[in-house]
Amino acid sequence: MKPVLKLFLLPLVFGVSSLPGIPETPATVTETAVTPSCKAGALTQGGLLLCHGEPGTLVRMNGSAVAKFDETGRASVGLQQHSPTSFTITLQEQGTTISEDITIAERNDEYRTLTGLDCDKVDARTQEQKDHAGRSWVKKQDAWVKFNDGPGFFDGAIKPAEGPTSSPFGPTRKYTGVSKTSGESCESTSVHRGQDFATPVGTPVVSPADGVIILADPDLYYEGGSVFVDHGQGLISVFMHLSSVDVEDGQVVTAGQQIAKTGNTGRTTGPHLHWAIKWRNTASDNRGDDFYIDPALLMDGLKLPG
Numbered sequence: 001m002k003p004v005l006k007l008f009l010l011p012l013v014f015g016v017s018s019l020p021g022i023p024e025t026p027a028t029v030t031e032t033a034v035t036p037s038c039k040a041g042a043l044t045q046g047g048l049l050l051c052h053g054e055p056g057t058l059v060r061m062n063g064s065a066v067a068k069f070d071e072t073g074r075a076s077v078g079l080q081q082h083s084p085t086s087f088t089i090t091l092q093e094q095g096t097t098i099s100e101d102i103t104i105a106e107r108n109d110e111y112r113t114l115t116g117l118d119c120d121k122v123d124a125r126t127q128e129q130k131d132h133a134g135r136s137w138v139k140k141q142d143a144w145v146k147f148n149d150g151p152g153f154f155d156g157a158i159k160p161a162e163g164p165t166s167s168p169f170g171p172t173r174k175y176t177g178v179s180k181t182s183g184e185s186c187e188s189t190s191v192h193r194g195q196d197f198a199t200p201v202g203t204p205v206v207s208p209a210d211g212v213i214i215l216a217d218p219d220l221y222y223e224g225g226s227v228f229v230d231h232g233q234g235l236i237s238v239f240m241h242l243s244s245v246d247v248e249d250g251q252v253v254t255a256g257q258q259i260a261k262t263g264n265t266g267r268t269t270g271p272h273l274h275w276a277i278k279w280r281n282t283a284s285d286n287r288g289d290d291f292y293i294d295p296a297l298l299m300d301g302l303k304l305p306g
Contacts, residue, residue, distance in 0.1 A: 035098070036053025038051035040303045042300070058093075061089055068283045074151070074154055076279070078291060081170055112171050114173055119177045136222065144236075144280065147230070148230045153235060155210070160207070161197050161273045162204075165296070169294040170191070170192060195275050197275070201243050201261075205227075205239055205261060207255055209231045210231065214230045215227070216251075223267075224242065226238065226242060226266075238278060240276070241274055
């Protein structure tokens with residue numbers, strides 16, 4: 001009797017019928033509903049919210065649509081440099097509305113003055129420079145409207161090049177100098193929208209996450225050699241001042257894959273890599289809703305959705 005007992009116990013335990021007269025017991029699958037939420041990511045001004053829930057869920061921040069969940073049930077919401085530190089996120093899913101009150105950390109960015117610059121690199125001044133800048137502007141605008149599927153930074157971000165940070169995201173910069181072509185002085189103020197790494201010319205640049213190349217150009221006017229990588233979720237890595245561009249438009253790249261080498265091209269004060277991340281609103285066709293976020297916050301380790 002002992003061998004017979006073993007034969008009948010195995011099919012019952014594993015829900016598989018291999019003996020005549022024993023009906024097959026199908027496995028029971030229990031689906032767990034995902035509660036939509038946006039409380040993960042980099043919860044700081046200039047950071048990024050990581051949202052999870054059902055595909056198609058619409059995300060609103062203080063009433064304005066800011067993202068739409070993709071087919072994997074994920075969305076990324078950028079936080080502006082001077083965004084409110086407290087706001088309400090509303091998630092609309094199949095007739096159900098969920099609201100979350102979110103508080104983020106405040107940042108304190110510096111004001112810097114850079115002197116002795118070549119004014120021709122601060123602003124386009126000659127007709128040739130203006131024509132070059134105009135052609136570059138068109139190329140960038142064409143790139144911003146391209147959207148590809150991808151995980152964004154849900155898998156994190158790796159450092160794109162070896163070298164110390166020479167300038168962080170966020171400081172306001174006042175530029176002063178003299179034009180080499182006309183001898184005229186100039187003054188301009190702008191906010192640094194990326195992170196700079198001090199690197200010698202020729203340092204390898206790798207993609208910080210999986211993505212698709214949407215612009216690869218060796219000679220934009222202000223940016224110099226440039227590569228734009230669309231990571232999905234509306235997020236684009238912008239690499240500037242490159243000495244060589246090693247990829248082409250439409251190419252699929254993976255995290256850690258070499259895409260370029262650092263240089264000293266475009267508007268620069270010395271060899272370095274400028275890495276910017278542009279967040280684009282996936283719930284709007286208005287590209288005026290888009291802005292840059294802080295790359296350092298993504299490298300520091302994102303809090304992933306649980």
